[in-house]
Amino acid sequence: MNEVKKVESGASENFDYLRYIAETTDQKAILRELMTAYGDDVWNYAFSICRRADVADDITQDVFLKVYRRLTSFRGESSVKTWLLTITRNTALDYKRSAFWRRVTLMDIIAPHGSHRSAEHEAMEQLTVNSIWDLVLKLPTKYREVLILFAHHQLSMKEIADVLGISVGTVKSRLHHARLNILKAKERGSDETD
């Protein structure tokens, strides 16, 4: 199978003018267009990293604010989509590194001995739609990312490598392991339901 795909041909061509943007251009109008074209991509990628809808909302807001501030600095070295997904990833990772990410359950405060399922886990189960997405979101981060960038965002191997800052070889290897993990998990699931 040829895994190098043609990426977002329509959308990226439409945003070619971003390379020549000037301070005087109506940047808010451009931001609106970018949100229309890539809002879902940014939000879905943020969600796939943090696995919480409310946090994905926050990250998406920050991504587009950053994009708005940096519009004049886009030089077209990568596609617009790859540029946006890279900003999304960096914002999400900053967020995860911050202490805000750590959840404190109230029952830990009241009853230090209590054992509870994490609210994050419970929320995730409620929100995911199909069984495959559910399994993908449970994958370790390094496998989850490559699979989502490839299968959902339809980036090429090279683009995934650029977004993640790893080699194309590592992308291929992680993609293989991600698929293998999903396959195994799916089979485990069907065994249990049999």
Place this chain on the structure above:
Amino acid sequence: MKRINADWEAELNRELASGPLKRKGFTDELRLKIEQRVDEQAQRRKPWIAKAVSVCAASVAVAAFAMLMLVSDSFRDKNKTDLALESTDVHNTTMAEISAPANESFRSGLLIGLRSDDRETTYRTLYIAPKDNGPAVVAQGSGILVPYKRDFWRIESLHYETQTDKYDFFVAKPAEARSTEARRIAPTLFKDDPNVRQLHSEKILFAANQYVSIGETDETVVNGTRAVTANRAWTTTIPELTATRKPVTLNDVFESRIASYEYTTDEWIVARNEGKWVPMVAYPGPVAEQYGSSFRIVDAQLPESVVNHDEPCCSWSEIGSLFPGAKDAFSSPEQDMTVVSVGDALLVYGSPDRLSVPPALSIKLKPKETVVMAQWATDHYVQEWANKTATLLR
């Protein structure tokens, strides 16, 4: 075992082509929020640009003046003393212009309640207000002091023992009133079963100018071993804490009549989550789970009667990016003071535009200390609270 093949890969790709959730993630509401934030940011930047321009202009004037003096030897020799004086004046004027925004920016007061869960649980209240052109802790003391109507009330910790039981609990009373006697109030609040040895303890989870959230633990002691029997958390009004302690529901605070569990249960509290006060409801857990329940956030904005002012200056991730160790953040209604909790300290800043400069004030926190109350004072209340808290928090 099934093998990875092209068909299976295609099926996987098809399944993942749509978004992960049933509902749309990037909504029109979110798009509007982003546009509003872009507008707000543009608005906030304008005055700073204007000030920066005026400061630059002043600096250019000073530099030009200095250059003129340097090249004019005769003038310099002749008027050495005058020049020195004049230069000092010019310098002072420039500095005054630069620091003016910082001085102007602090107008609000913040009464902040803290709970430390170190070896033993302790509480303290600080009042941060403008003093000598900057923010300062103008009053502090142990316990939690809350503004209630036009006065201050103290949430007081009491201890009471019977032959079999021990109770550590809270009551609320006007701050200037005499201490409550535990033996007078405890028998009306707790029923003593002489056959069971019970240990009852409470923690303040949230306090504000009308409501307080309490977490309580009841332990029974059997053969000398402690066993947790019940944990509950509930919210009531400040005066009710000493009276019947009747918890309120979310329907009570929203003045609504919603039939769902979240709005009718009295096991809910106000908690900090991602820089905001949120309602959290206890959901009964499986029977196997000894400790009964876990809490989940209810997707509802608490009314002002519960949280008063609670508008964060910046988004979560924005704060998280600026302060990797941040745990919480609070902003004044006038956006003139932002307080960021970074675990071991509370950092006090001016407007949200100034979060990247060193803080105007840093307040050291005790180990495992978190905010349970944040009440803002504006206008004449800033000074009024300073006077009152200085007396009450000694």
